[in-house]
Amino acid sequence: MxxxxxxxxxxxxxxxxxxxxxxxxxxxxxxxxxxxxxxxxxxxxxxxxxxxxxxxxxxxxxxxxxxxxxxxxxxxxxxxxxxxxxxxxxxxxxxxxxxxxxxxxxxxxxxxxxxxxxxxxxxxxxxxxxxxxxxxxxxxxxxxxxxxxxxRYAGETDGWRRAPDQFGELRLIRASVPIDWPRYGIHMLECAMGALGVRPVAVQRHAVAHGSVAVRLEDHSLLLIDALGATPTPFSLQVFGALGNAEVQIRDNFTAFRRTIINFVELVRTGKPVIAPEDTLLVIRTLIAGVEAEPGGAEVLVRP
Incomplete structure (x- = not known):
């Protein structure tokens, strides 16, 4: 049917x-x-x-x-x-x-x-x-x-998803996106959390011309996301760890979107979350903390 x-x-x-x-x-x-x-x-x-x-x-x-x-x-x-x-x-x-x-x-x-x-x-x-x-x-x-x-389902990060420990202890994740923090910063929050399992705890905005946000992670590493406005900026993600580093540029929207639809269909058919609710809540609470943070100001804790 x-x-x-x-x-x-x-x-x-x-x-x-x-x-x-x-x-x-x-x-x-x-x-x-x-x-x-x-x-x-x-x-x-x-x-x-x-x-x-x-x-x-x-x-x-x-x-x-x-x-x-x-x-x-x-x-x-x-x-x-x-x-x-x-x-x-x-x-x-x-x-x-x-x-x-x-x-x-x-x-x-x-x-x-x-x-x-x-x-x-x-x-x-x-x-x-x-x-x-x-x-x-x-x-x-x-x-x-x-x-x-x-x-969250980008094909370019499949290798990271299969072996998230390949980088050893994480030190830095650096990402760039166009447009702004609320609408596009979430892409890299979701991508990093989905591929590497990182957990944000606090957010700090930099006092610069574009949207630059530092996300302190539970393992004491840093996720730095730069939203560079209406510029031809790639969706880029770099990972630096004790055992190595890697970079991807995410270009295959078709695969990411198709996987998103497939996962939503699974939710429709089973009535069960396909993403842990706590993960979605953490993404949005981190996003909100970045909206609330003052440029050049103190850290804002990610909280309920």
Whole structure:
């Protein structure tokens, strides 16, 4: 039986409704060429036909505040139904994915679906306020809600995930991303925690022109994340340990996103968290500590 998923978007600069939908449903090449997401279109065209699709999952409904954009998404990604309001999906889908990274919209969009008992995936960052995290927490713990950066599942870090002790005692993890700490710093928090199992305990912001955040880790090593604004910055991660060092640049969004979808489908089918709730809570509490920290100021502890 088809597992029906609804997609909610869109936020400025975030093409995830298009990429995630295409990975599941496939895409119409001509229609996709018209939507303006040339980078996404290029990496979709580079994949083989048998890499598309996730079992019997189908994106069947979509909603966006801009009807023309919703129509473009539906045409490009072969989605049957465009909803006039998000709540129209209740009763018509088995799960929803909220694919926009403006965290302030997440609770209001998710609440009707969570209260209706539907499984929900929310794009990063889940939230940047403690009061909203308190609202989301019961749903994370119950296995109804999943939220993460796709880079938690980045293929480029598979070797680290399989042998996290290969570096010996960690000394430094250094990362760069474009844009800002709340929306993009989370990529490297999630990537480092997912691949290396590190645990943040405190955050300090540097008094520099870009978003530079030092995350003190439980093992007394340091995770340094530089969010360099609207620049052509690679998603880069370097690890330095007592036994060696390594660097990756994360470019394969397709694999990371497809794995994210597969894991969400597992949650939908089992009703159990696929990421330990404490891990997601730790990611978001670290993110919030970085938002609360004053540039050049004292450390902010990562706390409930």
């Amino acid at each position: 088809t597992l029906r998923v609804g997609i909610l978007g869109f936020s400025e600069g975030n093409g995830h409704p298009f990429s995630f939908s295409a990975i599941v449903n496939g895409y119409d090449d001509t229609a996709f060429a018209r939507v303006g997401w040339d980078g996404i279109h290029a990496y979709l065209r580079a994949r083989k036909a048998d890499e598309f699709g996730v079992g019997d999952v189908r994106i069947t409904q979509c909603w966006m505040p801009d009807l023309k954009m919703a129509q473009a998404l539906a045409a490009a990604c072969r989605i049957d139904t465009i909803c006039q309001a998000p709540e129209e999906m209740i009763g018509a889908v088995d799960a929803v994915m909220i694919l926009r990274d403006d965290a302030d919209s997440h609770w209001s969009l998710a609440e009707p679906f969570l209260k209706a008992g539907l499984p929900v995936f929310i794009d990063k960052p889940l939230c940047v306020r403690r009061d909203e995290l308190d609202l989301f927490e019961p749903y994370l713990r119950s296995g109804q809600l999943m939220s993460c950066s796709g880079l």
